[in-house]
Amino acid sequence: MTIKRLGAKADGIAETENGPVFVPYALPGETVLIEREGSRGRLLSVEAASPERETPFCPYFGECGGCATQHMRHGFYQTWKQETLAHTLRQARIDAPLEPLIDAHGEGRRRVTLHVRFPDRAMHVGFMAARSHHVVEIDHCPIAVQALQRQAPIVARAIGKHLSAARKPLDVQITATESGLDVDVRGHGPITDKDRFSLIDLAASLDLARLSLHGDVIVERRPPAITVSRASVVPPPGSFLQATQSGEETMAALATDACQRAKRVADLFSGCGPFALRLAEKSEVHAVETDKASMVALDKAARATPGLRRVSVEARDLFRRPLLLPELNTFDAVVIDPPRAGAEAQAQQLAVSKVPLVVSVSCDAATFARDAAILMGGGYRLERVVPVDQFKYSPHLEVVGILRRDVVKKRR
CATH class of the missing domain: 2.40.50.140 (Nucleic acid-binding proteins)
Incomplete structure (x- = not known):
C-alpha cells in the first residue's frame, strides 16, 4: 500500500x-x-x-506502546503535531493565533508506570504493547529522567518478586523526586504483616524515599519532595503530576505571565499546586481540587513558604459542582487545568460570568477546543494558543489558551 x-x-x-x-x-x-x-x-x-x-533510538520502539513517533525526523514531527492541533481548532470553527510548538521534554519523564504480570509461570515486567495487554519487557526507558531510566525496571521487578505469591497483576508507579524514588503499587489488595515487613526491608535495600500500596504508605524513609517555585511540596502517593518538570514550568510560566495583574485568582483542578504556588507570588489564590490529600499537601506547602500571598484550598468535585456565578465573579482570573475529559460544566458557568481572564490548560486538543468554543460563545476572545510538547514521541499534546473578556468600566 x-x-x-x-x-x-x-x-x-x-x-x-x-x-x-x-x-x-x-x-x-x-x-x-x-x-x-x-x-x-x-x-x-x-x-x-x-x-x-529516521532510525528510532529506543530498542523497544515498535513493540512498546509508550512511543509512537521515534521514526519521524524532528522537524516533520513538530509540523505534524502543530497541524493536528490547528485541524482540531478549525473543526471547532475556532480562528485564533497558533504559536510555535514548545519542546518541553526537558530531562525526560519524571514518572513511569511499569506493569508486572504473571500470564504463565514466569514474571513479566515492562510497558504494555500498543492496543494490547501484552507486556513488553524492558531493562531501561531512554525517555525517562536519568534517575528512572534503568532503576525503575529494577524496582518494579523487586516489588513483583516480593509480592509474587498472590500472582496478581500489579501496576508500579515510580516518581523521581528530589529525595529519591516515590513508589505506589496498585492491584494487589490487602497484604499480610509478613509482606508489609518484607516491603519495608525492600524499600531500605533499594533506598526508596517512600513506598505505598494503593495510596496507603508502607514506609516513608524521606519525604518525597518536589520544588515548585520557592515552595517544597510532598505530593500524596500516586497523585497527579505533570509528566516533565520542563512541561510544568513552561505551562506555569504562561499562566503566571497572563495573570500578573490579577489580585485574586482561582486555580481549578489545581492538583497539589503547580500553578497555585507560583501564582501566589503575586496574587491571592483559591485552589480547588477533587482530591482531598492533594489539597492538604498544597495547604501545607503554602503555609511553610514565607512571602507568598494567601492560598486557600477547597476539596470539591468540579464536574458535579462547578463554581457558580456568585463565586466566579469575585476573581480577576481563573486558571483551569482539567483531566482529559475537559471541563464542560465549568466552562458553561465561566461563559456567563464576569471573570475578565481565563487561562485554559488541557492535555486534549478536542476538549480544549470544545471548552474554548463555549467560552468564546459567551464573549471571550482567544488571544493566544500555545502547544506545549511534554509528551514527546507520543501523539499527546498540552495546550495553553489565553482568553479575555472586555470589561466595560462603569461611569461615575
Missing part, C-alpha cells in the same frame, strides 16, 4: 475502496508491505521510505 497522510494518533493512512487503512509507524509517501486486518495494518516492511524517516 501507499501511505497518503498521517492521522492524529501518528498512524499512516492508506486509502482503499473499502475505506482507510491505519498503519502504525508508516509515513506519508511510503510504499509499505502490511498484514491487514480490517481497517488496521501491521507494518511488515517499508518498500520505499520517506525522506522524513
Whole structure:
C-alpha cells in the first residue's frame, strides 16, 4: 500500500475502496508491505521510505506502546503535531493565533508506570504493547529522567518478586523526586504483616524515599519532595503530576505571565499546586481540587513558604459542582487545568460570568477546543494558543489558551 497522510494518533493512512487503512509507524509517501486486518495494518516492511524517516533510538520502539513517533525526523514531527492541533481548532470553527510548538521534554519523564504480570509461570515486567495487554519487557526507558531510566525496571521487578505469591497483576508507579524514588503499587489488595515487613526491608535495600500500596504508605524513609517555585511540596502517593518538570514550568510560566495583574485568582483542578504556588507570588489564590490529600499537601506547602500571598484550598468535585456565578465573579482570573475529559460544566458557568481572564490548560486538543468554543460563545476572545510538547514521541499534546473578556468600566 501507499501511505497518503498521517492521522492524529501518528498512524499512516492508506486509502482503499473499502475505506482507510491505519498503519502504525508508516509515513506519508511510503510504499509499505502490511498484514491487514480490517481497517488496521501491521507494518511488515517499508518498500520505499520517506525522506522524513529516521532510525528510532529506543530498542523497544515498535513493540512498546509508550512511543509512537521515534521514526519521524524532528522537524516533520513538530509540523505534524502543530497541524493536528490547528485541524482540531478549525473543526471547532475556532480562528485564533497558533504559536510555535514548545519542546518541553526537558530531562525526560519524571514518572513511569511499569506493569508486572504473571500470564504463565514466569514474571513479566515492562510497558504494555500498543492496543494490547501484552507486556513488553524492558531493562531501561531512554525517555525517562536519568534517575528512572534503568532503576525503575529494577524496582518494579523487586516489588513483583516480593509480592509474587498472590500472582496478581500489579501496576508500579515510580516518581523521581528530589529525595529519591516515590513508589505506589496498585492491584494487589490487602497484604499480610509478613509482606508489609518484607516491603519495608525492600524499600531500605533499594533506598526508596517512600513506598505505598494503593495510596496507603508502607514506609516513608524521606519525604518525597518536589520544588515548585520557592515552595517544597510532598505530593500524596500516586497523585497527579505533570509528566516533565520542563512541561510544568513552561505551562506555569504562561499562566503566571497572563495573570500578573490579577489580585485574586482561582486555580481549578489545581492538583497539589503547580500553578497555585507560583501564582501566589503575586496574587491571592483559591485552589480547588477533587482530591482531598492533594489539597492538604498544597495547604501545607503554602503555609511553610514565607512571602507568598494567601492560598486557600477547597476539596470539591468540579464536574458535579462547578463554581457558580456568585463565586466566579469575585476573581480577576481563573486558571483551569482539567483531566482529559475537559471541563464542560465549568466552562458553561465561566461563559456567563464576569471573570475578565481565563487561562485554559488541557492535555486534549478536542476538549480544549470544545471548552474554548463555549467560552468564546459567551464573549471571550482567544488571544493566544500555545502547544506545549511534554509528551514527546507520543501523539499527546498540552495546550495553553489565553482568553479575555472586555470589561466595560462603569461611569461615575
